[in-house]
Amino acid sequence: MRDRPIDRDRSIDIDQLFHALGDRTRRAILDQLVDRPMTVSGLAEPLGITVTAVMQHLQILEEARLVHTEKLGRVRSCRIETAGFRALEQWIRDHRTAWEKKLDRLGRLLAEEDAGRN
Amino acid sequence: MRDRPIDRDRSIDIDQLFHALGDRTRRAILDQLVDRPMTVSGLAEPLGITVTAVMQHLQILEEARLVHTEKLGRVRSCRIETAGFRALEQWIRDHRTAWEKKLDRLGRLLAEEDAGRN
DNA sequence: ACAATAGTCAAGTGAAAACTTCAGTGTTTT
């Protein structure tokens, strides 16, 4: 993983966000990072996978803005980032209210239909 | 897709929930269902995939409690279900607050450390 | 009854993606 900087101003892609969270191992990584920042090998050990594999996951998590990593000397420190979570929360709110509106409308329609029948 | 009943009392598996939402096509299906209940072939047409493929997606969405389907005669009607979305929202809330607490704690520690230095 | 419709099933294909190996690179310790 080259240390190419991630464009922090890019709007978060909901597609890669869901993809990032759609993997068991990546969510396990997030769970570890909830407690404290960790190194790459520190993350790898309890997962029972290679350091390289963790690096690949980190790349995906970082692009989804769920994790931020920074290399100091020879160790890379990884920690949770808020942006991804916020974007996800927003997406769900939007979608939930969208179909709640529709369901309300449908409910009213059915009620009117019922009333007309009598 | 056999009509084996889905255990509606089973607590929602966050793993299959994320996996369900991690696919572009399945989210497109959800978007279609936001507007109105639809049939399997009705969903398939605008997606440009086979009815069989849609069935497979529906199976996954149904297990994640994001949609509910019901077969009447030869037609299967599909509609959004709320349970999955609610579980997801809860998960995010839990996780966000969890690490927000940790970050707060870390912040205080650093502040104290700073204060002690002077 | 016959055809058309709507979905179901089993099995297979192909591509994406998770993971590995192994040979580097730069950094810290001794």
Place this chain on the structure above:
DNA sequence: AAAACACTGAAGTTTTCACTTGACTATTGT
């Protein structure tokens, strides 16, 4: 300076997964 450490990169393997095909079942329309 040399060894140990922590990662990085490229390339390969294996697994997962979306999607298809084609044969089949059950329901509805003529």
